[in-house]
Amino acid sequence: MVDQSRLWDAHAAATYDTPGEGMFAPEVLGPTVERLHELADRGPALELAIGTGRVAIPLRERGTAVSGIELSAPMLARLREKATEEEIPVVHGDMTTARAGEGFSLVYLVFNTISNLLTQEQQVACFRNAASQLAPGGCFVIELWVPQLRSLAPGHGGTVEVSEPGYLLVDTYDTLAQQVVSHHVRFEAAVDGARGARIGRTPHRYVWPSELDLMAQLAGLQRESRWADWDRSAFTADSRSHVSVYRKPATGSLD
Structure with missing residues (x-):
């Protein structure tokens, strides 16, 4: 099994940020942050694999309280150069098991990161871990590419x-x-x-959208929306990526 923490080493952390370009470009980051802020609905958010804070920092600046979970110590150290523990609390650990609390209105996992988990069992565990930290009625959001x-x-x-x-x-x-x-x-x-x-x-490990939906069911979540992008454009057979929103029932408990 590949040690993902070693893949995201000091070199990766030092070269990850590309301010104003690529995935840091305003036209990419802006719609992502705006949609997540809406989905949080004035409640706290938790980012799995928070990295260097690409999304978390502007989301906090937008007005959403953000916590995180991160496996890579170098990536977390880079985040700490930009935001304090008081501003964005982060648990150093694996997103399949680490817990940052409970009662979050939003848990999110962006930019294909669930595919860094290399087995189906790990990916299901990630869903269950996310669901366990959501408040009733909260949502889990995943951004992921479609296998080509x-x-x-x-x-x-x-x-x-x-x-x-x-x-x-x-x-x-x-x-x-x-x-x-x-x-x-x-x-x-x-x-x-x-x-x-x-x-x-x-x-x-690539994942089909329908497989994600089954993972959500196993975690007690229900799919609410699927878009081709953060602008809510329609997801079609030709879409190369998707943003999927899963909701935890407002009443009842997980099995």
Whole structure:
């Protein structure tokens, strides 16, 4: 089993933030924060795998009290450079078991992070852990990519997802194990006529939307909405990602 805390090491923490660009771009981050603020409905929120605070910090600034759970000590240290424990309390631990309290109006897990859990059992445990910390009537929100298996050519086990100057992303699939490895190739400036490259690999367990819905049922949650993006655009067969909202019943208890 891959130790995810070692994947998100000091180098990853130091290079994770890209202010104003990529997933930190206002057009990406703005709708995410606004929708989560609405779903929290003036109650407290809990972010699983809070990382360096990409979403948590602007969500707190928007007016929602945010707590977090984070496995990587270097990522948490980077967050602490930007927000204190009093501002954003964080439990250092695994999002399948660690607890930050209970009675949260919102628990959320963004940017494909549930796929970092590499077994179905871990992913189900994550749902159950999230549900146990929700207040009755609260919601669990997941942002996740849709597996692009239709892009696989017959006899080929990989796809080129990104090809741009200085960067190449190739995904390779093991469809029997429902695993995908992302190969990140970053090309370095030429030195003495030679151009080097740095390769990083991140494993994932891909999850179909319908499988997520079953995990939610096992955790006592009900699917309320599914959008293609944070702007609430319609989810279709051609959507490459989705935002799914699961609600904990306002009355009754989990099995």
